[in-house]
Amino acid sequence: MADKKTKIIDKKRIAVCGGTLGREDKSYVRGQVVDVGIDDITKAEEIWDLLTGLFKGEEEEVTPFLDFSLAPVRKPLLRIEVYDASEKLMYTSETVVADEDGFFSHEITKTLPPGKYIFEVNLEGLDSYRQFSKDLANNRSSKKDSEIKKNPVLGRGRLRILPNDYSNYVVTSDIDQTYLATDIASKAGKLSALFESAAQKRALPGMPELYRRLRKDLKDAPLIFISASPHFFRRTLFATIKKHNIEFESIHLKYLEGTIKGVLDKIIGTTVNPINLLSGGFRSALMRTSKFLGASYQSLFDQMAYKLSILLQARTYMPTHTKEILLGDNTESDFMIFTLYQLILLQDWDGDELEEYLYKLNFLGRDAITRDNAKSIRKIAEMNWKIHGKVNPVQIAIINKTDHGPDEKEMITKVMLALPGGGKRAEQTLGGKVPFQASEGALGLSVLLHSAGFMEFESIFQVTLTMVGEWLEGKVIDDKYLYELSKKLTATQVPASEKRKFVEEVFERMMKL
Template identity: 55%
Template sequence: MAEELERKIPRNTDKRRAAICGGTLGRENRYYIRGQVVDIGITEEMTDPKDWDLFTGLYKGQEKEITPFLDYGLESVRKPILLAEIVDGSGKVLHRSPEIRGDESGFFFHEFTFPLPPGNYQFHIHFLKPDSYRQFGKDLAYLNTPGKHELVSQSLIGKGALRILSEEYSGLVTTSDIDQTYLATDIHSNKGKISTLFETSEQKLPLPGMPILFRELRENTNDSPLCFISASPHFFRRTLLSTFRAQQVRTESLHLKYLEGTIKGMVDKFWDTLSHPTRFLTEGLWGALERVRKFAGSSFQSLFDQLAYKLTILLRDRIYLPTNSKEILMGDNTESDYLIFILYQIILTGALQGKELEDYLYKLNFLGRDAITRDNAKLIRELAEENRRIHGDINPVELVLVNKTELGPSSEEMQWNVRGALPTGIDPWKISELKPYLPTDGALGFALILVEKEILDLSSVLKIAGEMAGQWFEGKVIDSDFLLELANKLELPKEAQPIHKKFVKTLKEVLET
């Protein structure tokens, strides 16, 4: 029996070096690529290069089996030296980067200013060599092992999709959270947090109607881009990319959080403070130790918190978007999305700037959390200033939608939380330049607000309702009665009430036929 079980379990016999990239969105004269170089364990059957998807870093058929837990153990390649090629649809190489140097965990980032016409491209990542004696020695020792040969058999180790928008683009760009906005992830119980590590792409269920909402939004807005930001760890990337494909959701970009980097930053800051006498001379012993305590506390909290992380990503990505592009932001009420999306607008309009902004962020205590370190506050300030230099003091946000779940505060509590967190004199509900979030209920609520804003039409909402039928939600299957119940109890702004009444009436007629 043991021998039979042993034969059924595939054993890794070799390694394959891969760049896990995802995609990226930019504009004609400024864009970037990013990713991580890792070594993936492979079996004897996984050696044919033709069967590897270089966009996801997965072997043929593996997209149905991969889980975040399996990717947690991927070996990062220390300080890889890479070369990137920008390739058009015909396979022609349009531009090559200089050498790109990754960090100690294999992560790399490179910005391009080589002009590209608007359109869809690919970037190809080639591995040149490691810039680390430790990694070089590790590779050499591995390749000298009998039977080991796959590791660096070819220089092309990964691909990514690159979409370039015109500098004059004035259309929409949608940025969405994932957990409890798109996917029905149980992130508030220990069981749920552990379970999500072992879920395959087929087991990661969307909130009813969300995949078709994203498809309808793209179809009705001339193929407007869709980007995702999640505080899930970076080793969720291959699973989430497979999930998007399985649910037919096309995305231009996926941002995930690098947790090990936060931990490393805590350790580095501790030793940096203790090993520099000038810290003690300028701040005194207790001042220096207090700085370490604050940094360690907020860094530890940032492992779980989203505020500094998401705000940084939004501001950084805005640099690479056309000035006149309009943004739709989607999130939920279980974390800090509703405050993040308001702060983003306040920062871009210059209502809060400079040292005042930095100090405010450093002292911010939202929902009892100290989540922003001084370093992160400075970074956000720098990104804000760069955005305002490029785009001016304008608010690009067209619409903010927040999914109101039972796991988070009510609409009244959210408003109370936001007003309590913002500086005196800044009330987003009284400043005409700002777009306060609109709390609603899932895909139907999102869609009806988009209809009221003339972004979707009523037929799209009916398609979404039809897709929801038969799906699992709140512990039961959505049948006709439950669908009508969900449609009737939607929380919507008063401007959307006429559309809501028309939709409910039409839905009843459809269900009764």
Template identity: 60%
Template sequence: MSEANHPSQSTSSITDIKRIAVCGGSLGRERRSYIRGQVVDIGITDLMRAEGLWDLVTGLFSGDERRITPFLDFSLAPVRKPVLRIEIYNDIGHKIFTSAKVKADEDGFFSCEIRDRLPVGKHTFHVILEGLDSFRQYSKDLAHLNSNEDSILGKTTIVGKGKLRILAEEYTGLIVTSDIDQTYLATDIHSGKGKFTTLFETPEQKRALPGMPELYRQLRRSLNNAPLAFISASPHFFRRTMLATIANHKIEIESLHLKYLEGTIKGVFDKVIDTIFNPIDFLQNGFKPAWSRTKKFLGASYQSLFDQMSYKLSILLYDRVFQPTHSQEILMGDNTESDYMIFTLYQLICLGKIEGDALEDYLYELNFLGRDAITRDAAKRIRKLGEENIRIHGRINPVSLSLINQTEKGPKHEEMKKLVMEALPQGVWDQVFKKEDAFFGTEGALGMSVILHSKGHLEFAQVFPVVGEMIGKWVAGGTVIDETQILSGLDNLTVPEFAEGDRKMLKDLLEKAFKGTI
């Protein structure tokens, strides 16, 4: 391993290896929950052998929460096929669950679904390493131990920890699910330079969109500690950096989903191998249809490395399986990709308005914004998740409100609505969303706060701290937000008709507050 494997290694050489499990937290209900993560090896210095200085929830050594970058984690070595056990402890430290053996895959990724009834509350899970199911990994470990007699590798059994929150089956409150880039963080995802730069940004260098951290904090207070989950199409090696960034902004979350890019690459490889060894199945309907399917698969697989449609839709549906039936969701995204289409499809699938073969074929043929982003396998997976949700919860739309941040890089509300209506099967939008749109486009934390207030999710007293956090922040173009810009922003704010009164009232209150007459 090179010294680039860890930020603390810039001043000291690597002397050993530490095995950690990087998890992102989880949210479930009493009778069904899950825990996921990845086991990796990290090069460490002599100083980093001190177990008490490691945060096993974030997988970071003390001090590295300020220096970690995605690039440094890109080279972490996955542990092949570790055998694990999951233990869950309640808030007073009593063990409430022990899993059977959990076998991770060849890239160290593991998943443990729990069907035992767990008590409602906030718990902590421990990931315990029990062995290896890979001769190659065992040989690699043995070689390291033979060359380093004092190695801590193999001496640590608890390789990771995480947070698990369990909601009551009868929970009827809200769950907030938010995108990250251009919804929470001001990430430049539109240029090659921006995408490249984000690989080297530390948590302290990552800028939040003005007011968004405070909005998340106020929502949790207003909604009686409602859970918050982040979903991002950023690669999985962003996880430790993202966890540190979120903590740096003092945002409490229940889970963080990131995209496993190697899974897509591996899927292409497996498909090619299957075709080579099963040519009869491949050509059973003739060469032309087979070639057409192949082009579609390769094109969609390549696009899915960058696109979000299949990934986010699958995650939303998967998470819904583990949510209480009558819980409600607030979804937050942006207009730079396809969040507004994803949120709409999610609602329609949960309602069963598009299902079965019709859903699978529709997704496979979907070409939203000129992208072939969903493979046949992904369409089948989404169909299966949709059917499972209907079997568990019935034909229910769990979404109470969908908010889309309108950036300058994407369409405005009416254009987004038009794009979605044109992409959906004829008549579906009017059938389901005639009374209220599937989503509402607005400008940043200010617009979202106004709409959330109009829906009864925030008080005006909770909107003021959001505005306060916005003032003094830098925005695109190098300007700093001041009171004048806040009032001007309210004048030009895009909000639905039902929120117009709240917009005007907030402007009136802020004008008085800025003048000191309130």
């Protein structure tokens, strides 16, 4: 990243891609095309990492605030190429037209053999006169030909294809307060996250090792990250995850500006054509408007509709027999989202009932699902029912119990009160299975995962070992801290004697080091 004394002399056009997971007969790729300012040093093509959209040395300096200024490229015309591990070309797309904000998504219908691939995004042209004019002006202001036109390869992304008969696991994890120690409990903390580089972002103690161990113990199970953080956090998170040496398949972030734009478009559309709004009478119109504005405002910050949609969408690309492990936290709505996800896949509601329930859902005192979001979730749910039938793939859902949210009992109460009939029908639909479990930090999550058969005992030990010396909530983690934590770990589904045995064995081994 250029410092204050460095002069930006040109722009470079890049594609920032989130990576995707699919199956043999259905997969997709996605990303965003943007322009980034460059100086004399960063003009060198060989120092750019096309997988992250960063150049060498920038990983420690890029921040979400800086990336907020990245200029979206309007309607670029793209060609997607997919290469296997030996760099053999396996697929070439027709021309893909990105939207006005440079976002693109392309579904691959050609059957691809199972494996790990790299997809490449190539620029073919523009479908926007406005963008063409901007490029022309930029080229005239540069002393030489602009870098924008020099390299048609804009970026690369990861694509993993699972066998159609895949029956192993996929791990899906939240980021803030599940993986990263982000201060989201205060306004100051949320604001400071905008200015944190990868070097400044801290993982919750033990979590990087937990992800690494879980992949190893589950025979290379894919890892998906989902966060309601805005999309301009992407490059910073790429650098952070790389710093922690975590292999992942996909990362999903929220397009905040798109949410704002959708709200404004809806308001303008209603203003121009008020007849539809008033068709049910003035009182009904007033209630609908209040609901829409309230839910739209909350959707800028809440995670309910966004995360539920992403989970369901990702499921449509997974093989039917894929088993899932979900990791989240108690600072927002993950425990409710994970519950709804399972109930929806089991078709606890039909289409109309589901849409109406979601639209009227008020959780934690907030309306967070608009009518449009409810319709969208219903549509994706129906796609899942058609593809997979009534299947609950979730083997375990674990909530990191922080000091900034409710305990396990409170979470269960809040969920049951928000479900029809106080949750009694949901209990029957789930067949008595608990929709989620809670515990504290990487140690607690490891104990639950080991008890359920997803993690080896050696992994609990290694996760605990990496926690020593790390900072958490202003304290340094030492043997004493871990021992006190282990004695009060929440693990209601694990027999007390079994939990005590885990803890004793871990600390006995640690004392021998």
